Amino acid sequence: MTDGFDFSPGAQIPIAGGAGQTAATQALASAAYRDGPVDELLKANSDWATSSVKAPRISLFEPNLGEAFSRAVQQRMLGGGRKPLIQAFGMEPQVIVEHCLAASRIRKQRDARLTVIMAVFGLLFLPGVLLWLGVFQLRRTIAGAQNKRAGALGTALLLALGVFAVIFMIKLPFTGLLGIYLRAMLVAPVIGWAWAKTICERTAKDLRSRWTGLLDGGGIGAKIPEAVPKNPGESAAEQLRRNLERLSAEQKSNIVFYAGPKGILGMGTRWGSWQLAEDLVPADPEKDIDPFRSWDIMRAVQNELHLLERTPIHTGGLPTPFVENWVVSPIGEGAGAVSRPAGSEETFQIRGAALQKICDEQHFGSGNRHYLGVQWVLWDGQLVITLLVNVTVLHKTLRIEVTGHAMGPIHPVFNGKPKNRTKTFRKGLKFWETWERQLPVVEAREVVRLAARAPLTYYPPLLEYWGGKLNLPEPFGLRHAWADKPWRHRFMADDALRAATPVLRAVHTAALRFLAEKNVNTERFAGRAGNLSGAVQDPAPRQADVYNA
Template identity: 75%
Template sequence: MASDFDFRPGAQVPLSGGAGQTAATTALASAAYRDSPVTEILKADNEWHKSSITPPKLSLFEPNLGEAFSRAVQVRMLGGARKALIQSFGMEPQTVVEHCLAASRIRKERDTRLTVLMAVFGLLFLPGLLLWLVAFQLRRTLAGASNKRAGAFGMAVLVAFGVLAVVFLIKLPFTGFWGIYLRAMIVAPVVGWLWAKQVCERTAADLRERWNGLLSGGAVGAKIPEAVPKNPNETAAEQLRQNLARLTAEQNSNLVFYAGPKGILGMGTRWGSWQLAEELVPKDPDKDIDPFRSWDIVRAVHDQLKLLERTPLHTGGFTAPSVTHWIVAPVGEGAGEVSRPGDDGYQIRPGEIQRICDQQQFGSGNRHYLGVQFVLWDGQLVITLLVNVTVLHHTLRIEVTGHALGPVHGLFTSKPSPKTETISKTVRFWETKERSLPLVDAKEVVRLAARAPLTWFPAVLDHLGGKLGLPEPFGLRHAWADQPWRHRFMADDALRAATPVLRVVHQAAIRVLEEHEVDTASFGSRAGFLSGAVQGAEPGKADVYNA
């Protein structure tokens, strides 16, 4: 990572994404505010990318999904020693990170209040607090067992402990100060718990409101004042601001990674491939063809792809595409990390791009691809078609490959459901009614109160409560993306885009060949055949080579 990257103060202008590309961003950002079990995220894993959860040493300190997700994303994407990230196409990863920071800030404010309550009602009456915590930990351990009888036994243990506490208060063998203290030792944690419950309820309601607001299209902003330095001495705020700026710069890198059957990381697996490969023969047998380079064809294709949104008819047609020169680096299928150049803001310079396009066509090294990308369905579908041009001996080969990245898993688009239960009416017992339940139950209050003092020591909390491990190489979008083929219209959009793009590429290439005195008869015939074949394109696994 270059140390001379320009981080001067100024307006932070998003460099990627665009208007309307918010669905994937808000869906992933909503995970920071969720209160469901952390194991729920395992349901969102796809075929190639798997999350992991470190089991807790004590289940009383186990995080929920929002806590684990926020912590994991912040460390992975803003940590000082973090590895390189994979681009998240069709969304704004910085926005997701900002919501993780905002959610952590809300929880930190709650934990500050809970820590004060723990000090007043717990630390001063530590023996009683420890007894209550042991009872709740024993109940969580037994209730979490697969045996239902063990779960019932855990509840019975807690009830028995409460009964013994009452008996202990009534028939206490001590008098004077120690008698009062021992009685307070049992009662004070309960009083603190009642107060803590109110604090937890308010915070839970706030988090759920933000969760629902993000998925409902509301203007839920991420407030992170700690990222705005107020004076030159606030080094932590300045460092956070620089890390967010680096995240945006890396998101706009033009270097991507090909990982075998996983396809190009961040773009989805390769579902289709079409090749035009013919011999370069001069139009006039008595003359040689005019010399040209691969870059000449690529540049002509680039100019034509920029015009894809134009159509002779007054129809909807294509949205404005993004046309980019990509450098593709090969990595192993099981690679745990990737690396990027730190110079020039994570960008491969234009001169180097042209050199790779013209020279690195055979053997080791990175390769050049010209990509046209469509971000559709409010950012939920990313269609990328890549064009590669090579010349080996007398053979010109033009390859077009299709990649599709589907919507984020449905787990991230689910809204919070109200906590209710169905009970029988008192008089008309044959009828039922819905009764609202508190957002935070008794055991959740105990869990939050027990975790609160340790939030200032996150490493200790991770050790005791476990943590979420993100799939590597990590990128927010591809880690939890579904295949688009399960959605009929998304699949249609991906398949329909291939035909006009392929024709534009072939027309531009043939025009360059004609300008350089190349006989294009064979190229025209092959292009016509591919134009017909692509009309029946079906999604496949083009990166899985069958023996």
């Protein structure tokens, strides 16, 4: 006897929208359940990456937004031999992928029923089905034109076929079994369509309820039992489970990629940069400077950054920061893929002696660089503020650089809720008054599209060949591909600008204290730090990644 718990990944605990950092995750996950044209997704293209839609060869087979999004994300995030992913800070990519799998599972169940209908009413009455599909395809093609008369012509053709079918059934010269079959050939597809309509309507309401539930902050958790192996022989389920674990591990990677003017992928462009650079001079001329490395300064700064949440008075304050040692790898602005450094493919991280070596030695020339980062995820995951600290020593000059990065909210196109189809009528006598009637969720032409696609869903490559698909941008990451600018939101911009001042002063305080302990004259460092402390309060973000010649 079951106790009511479902142990499939993501199923046992529904997502709670009010707590934690879930708003961005839920908004993006809701795209898996959406309907509407896939071109709507192109409105969310950001400055960091752009997606595109492969045009269909036969428009009757083209996917809608949810179908294309779910398929593209699954293939890119879980496909075999896939390229490395860009981290989605402030989000849970595994949750989004699980919702894509759950939405695909719901659609597969619907398509299985539609396939049975197509087998019964399609194969047995194939000439009639082809005739109806041909008219719907012609109407769909003509209605897609810019000329509104062309759309009316398509509707007229559909009505003409209906009139022709009635006349054909009445005036048909054939009798016997042939006459019965020819008459049924035109009627049976209509019966199959009516049956398919009830299935499509029920599934559409289920998908829309999940879509609305996610945006409202709750909803049903994603159920993917196909990711839970029930016996040792289920290799596909085991592989899916491992791919989901690999996705979570890659999300926790401490390796990021700097794409020139596009900034750090996943963190955003560099909007501010403050550099403290002075010569290392002994405080006591009779003694040498105590030997130290860049890593030692970073350790002192790291300890100070962990104390940012403390405040001397009981009001306001910063939330607990996430402090991490990042390895930044440079790539080209137009790079189509990224590659992780050798030795990081298993754990997706660089730690220990390898990390310390990068921090101490790679200050000039080619190679990866080490940055100490402090990060806040605010606004329920919609805003990611990252400030990075870098220490370099060239000859006698010690340089401590602090840079600010900000990644804005998910594009508003992902926040739209489903809209009911309604039609407005005028009252007969009281013609100045109107009333609305709610129409079915699924239109007649949408039922035809779903029924036509259903048999081909068992072989997706063929369906994509005829119906087109969504091409995701590369290098791909769920966050930076569809992120909006934070500077368009007043309070988000304020949060990003305000965070820079306490971080910069904490970095300088820790560095000056450390240098004083090592017999370094900090007089010039302290003066320079005071100037930067005032300059950091400049209220305008700048394009620090763009170098104007």
